[in-house]
Amino acid sequence: MSTRSASPDDSGAGETEIIRLPARRTGIIGRVSDYAIRTLDGDDVVEANTLFRAALHSRPSEAEHRAEVRAGYPAGRALGVLDGDDLVGTAMSFPSALAVPGGAVRSMAAVSRIAVRADHTRRGVLTMLQKHQLADLAGRGEVFASLRASEASIYGRFGYGVAERIRSITVRSAIARIRPTVPRVGHTRLVDQTRIDSLLPALYERIGLHRAGMITRPDELWRARFLGWRTSSDLIRTAVHSDADGTDDGFVVYRTAKDGSGFTSFLEVIDLHGATPTATRELWRFLLSIDLIDSIKVMMQAVDDPLEWLLTDRRAVEVTGVEDATWLRILDVPTALAARTYAGGDAVVIEVEDPQLPANSGRYRIDGEGAHRTEEPADLVMSVAVLGALYLGDVAPSALACSGWLTATDETVLARADRLFRTTIPPYCGTFF
Structure with a gap:
């Protein structure tokens, strides 16, 4: 069991939070100056998650969710940098695979949850993490590593390059209508949120990696997503599209929140995938049909998405940004x-x-x-x-x-x-x- 001392105001996961791990003489895989690095396991990954959340200025996960947090960490893939017994840096990866141009799929590490404690930044902790993680992943025989960068100036020096861009959009629901000549195909239904744990992983796998850049989602990644959705303060819903034969071929997970003091809300798409352009189109038809929604926001859409070409008024779609993703x-x-x-x-x-x-x-x-x-x-x-x-x-x-x-x-x-x-x-x- 590890101990954690809160910041002086006892407000939770602040940047000054101190996380101590049990002292161990084994498991150290490297040392630089006063720092040691080792693989984390068991409850140590929960503390690593707390450090990561602190770096994002978020509170730690509730104690009742410790087992679920632990289940979101694949065994042997989390690293921790220690100053004595204090955990001051962490990084991990999910085992995944990447679709490349031409349709082949090769192994990939989905690198995530990188954090350095605020009072130990710019002292070589991140470099230490990256050096050991790259060597470890290459030693496992993985062909690629991929991450999402919080800052664009950090990861190029470790061999990462921007390989994909995404766009963010806002759709004005009041004027966004699919052209009447576009046929309606299949049916979209809301599903019980308690069923998505068993439904979505299988559906995503069935949809397949039909485009370069798509990745497989291991169980641990799904568990982390489900935990985040379940514990969110927002109202989160899921809809599934079935084709004309009744076979599920697409899904959308979205959240809604009040947009001011009136009756209307805004909707944000969290996760949307269709096996075919038709499935994706019909999911959008469903989203645009929801009443009392003033606007729909998407933060992670393909730069070539044809949504505006589906509509009677293409100006209902406003591109609010284009940024690096992979x-x-x-x-x-x-x-x-x-x-x-x-x-x-x-x-x-x-x-x-x-x-x-x-x-x-x-x-x-x-x-x-x-x-x-x-x-x-x-x-x-x-x-x-x-x-x-x-x-x-x-x-x-x-x-x-x-x-x-x-x-x-x-x-x-x-x-x-x-x-x-x-x-x-x-x-x-x-x-x-």
Whole structure:
């Protein structure tokens, strides 16, 4: 059992909260200066979660939910940095898999819950966590790591590159109507929130990874999501769409909250996935039909989503922002490059630099048939972070060359590289972790 001392005002999970773990002589996997790092297990992960929530200026989970918090941590995948017995930094990952261009799926670590205690920032704690986590994940044979960055300036130096962008939108419900010529297909129904634990994981798996950037959701990730939804102060509901044959093929989880002092509320989409464009369209038809909703907000929508094209008044959809989502770290460059497909055209040779995982460094020949190591002279030179940004097809090599992120021997090389890495649709993950 660990002990926790609250901040002086005893207000809960403040930045000054001190978390102490039981003293152990075993399990230490590294030391830097006064800090030790070890794998966390048992109740230690609950304390790690408390530290993470404190970094977000949130209170810890209630004591009654400790078992559920623990169940949201996969065994052996949480790290803690200690100053003596004080937990001052943490990071973890979920075992997942990533769909890449061409439809192949390869192993991926969904990195999450990274936190450093406020009085230990900028002392190398995050670097220590990242160094050991990357080595651990690569040692497990995982091909990719991915995370969502709270700050854009942090993770590039650890080999992560922005591989996917998302848009946020606000829909004015009063004028948002699906065009009458768009046929209604199937049926959308509300489901009991007590049933979603058994319903949604199977439905998400059935929907499948039909787009580059999508990821599998392990049980621990679902448990964490369900706990968050159950303990939310907002009213959360779930609707499921069935096709014309009665087969479930899409779902939406959303929350509603009062919009001022009147009768109307706003609705925020939390999680929406359809196996087909038709299923997604019909889920939107349902959302737009809900009475007393002034606006619908989506914080995580694909940048190419066609919602406005479905409506009689496309100006009912306001794009309120576009931001980075997937930060991709390639842990095994040869396997990653060989896994995805490339458009036809002449070959290019890229040189990849990866100081953290030097086995990745080297030259790779890429053409329409695939990719492999080579000793040929390099046409393009880039860091592993830049390769991560290029990998899913969200940004062209020429754009990164113009901004100084990679070097090319000449302009014709960039045209060839653009053609090879180009994809028909941009990547989209649709899962926050």
